[in-house]
Amino acid sequence: MQKFTIRDIENMCDIKAHTLRIWEQRYNLVAPKRKESTHRFYDENDLKKMLQIAYLYHSGWKISKIASLGEAGIEAFVNNHNLPLPNHAVSIIQLVNAAIDFDDKRFNRVIDEVISNEGLEACIIQVAFPFLQRIGLLWITNNIIPAQEHFSTYLIQHRIIAATESLSPNIHPKGDIVLYTPDGEHHELPLLFLCYMLKKHGWRTLYFGSNVKWQHLETVIQKASVTAVYLHMVTNFTRFDIDDYFEELCKAFPAKRIVASGTAIHAAQRNFTNLELLKTNASIYKFLALGPTLAVRKS
Numbered sequence: 001m002q003k004f005t006i007r008d009i010e011n012m013c014d015i016k017a018h019t020l021r022i023w024e025q026r027y028n029l030v031a032p033k034r035k036e037s038t039h040r041f042y043d044e045n046d047l048k049k050m051l052q053i054a055y056l057y058h059s060g061w062k063i064s065k066i067a068s069l070g071e072a073g074i075e076a077f078v079n080n081h082n083l084p085l086p087n088h089a090v091s092i093i094q095l096v097n098a099a100i101d102f103d104d105k106r107f108n109r110v111i112d113e114v115i116s117n118e119g120l121e122a123c124i125i126q127v128a129f130p131f132l133q134r135i136g137l138l139w140i141t142n143n144i145i146p147a148q149e150h151f152s153t154y155l156i157q158h159r160i161i162a163a164t165e166s167l168s169p170n171i172h173p174k175g176d177i178v179l180y181t182p183d184g185e186h187h188e189l190p191l192l193f194l195c196y197m198l199k200k201h202g203w204r205t206l207y208f209g210s211n212v213k214w215q216h217l218e219t220v221i222q223k224a225s226v227t228a229v230y231l232h233m234v235t236n237f238t239r240f241d242i243d244d245y246f247e248e249l250c251k252a253f254p255a256k257r258i259v260a261s262g263t264a265i266h267a268a269q270r271n272f273t274n275l276e277l278l279k280t281n282a283s284i285y286k287f288l289a290l291g292p293t294l295a296v297r298k299s
Contacts, residue, residue: 175227180208
């Protein structure tokens with residue numbers, strides 16, 4: 001049996017722990033269990049109940065009205081009624097619920113709805129990434145099995161790949177851009193989304209994927225057609241010095257424009273003439289908007 005703390009419930013439902021405690025006392029919506037140490041915990045059924053309650057709450061319902069439905073009524077209403085157009089918080093909760101149950105049809109239905117209403121970019125940035133952060137919190141605290149995160153990531157990746165393949169191919173006279181994550185970095189979903197965005201904005205990408213070793217890059221980057229190299233880093237599990245890595249990359253390919261993004265690049269301290277660090281979403285969008293015409297570094 002999986003066990004969750006009230007902080008886990010808070011993170012999954014996007015409702016403060018203090019508020020959850022008040023609801024428990026006032027409306028008796030969910031009764032947590034107690035360990036031998038007297039510490040309270042919630043099981044998987046409790047989490048599902050709270051996700052249903054959060055679904056209605058973030059859709060604009062007052063908690064008193066939700067409580068009046070009773071447990072069976074809440075479940076029936078969530079499963080059988082069409083609520084107004086869901087906001088991002090509601091969509092994220094729906095995805096969490098579907099992931100816990102390995103329900104791919106329900107998961108895809110939520111993704112389809114957000115893409116239909118707001119487009120792929122908003123779906124990935126406003127819904128998919130925040131959802132994966134919540135799932136990641138459960139994994140870190142051993143409250144979810146890796147298969148549930150892999151299940152979710154695969155479905156999202158599939159959508160991004162399909163959308164990328166649907167774009168018209170771009171063969172730009174200014175050259176190609178190599179896209180990869182360094183050795184030890186296994187987060188591929190952000191890279192796939194960057195590939196989609198680059199292609200959408202007119203770049204021709206050579207996609208290398210994640211966890212790429214240095215020796216596998218050299219031959220391709222040295223090609224004359226490659227004018228830019230883009231690497232994305234969320235973590236640095238190998239613990240190499242990031243400034244040393246950038247120095248080696250920039251010195252090896254001085255005529256190439258080196259671009260890097262991701263949370264791990266914030267550890268960089270040194271500057272290099274052909275290196276551009278994109279530390280914010282705004283800077284990434286600015287780079288994308290400029291397009292491949294500025295890919296060649298001016299000497």
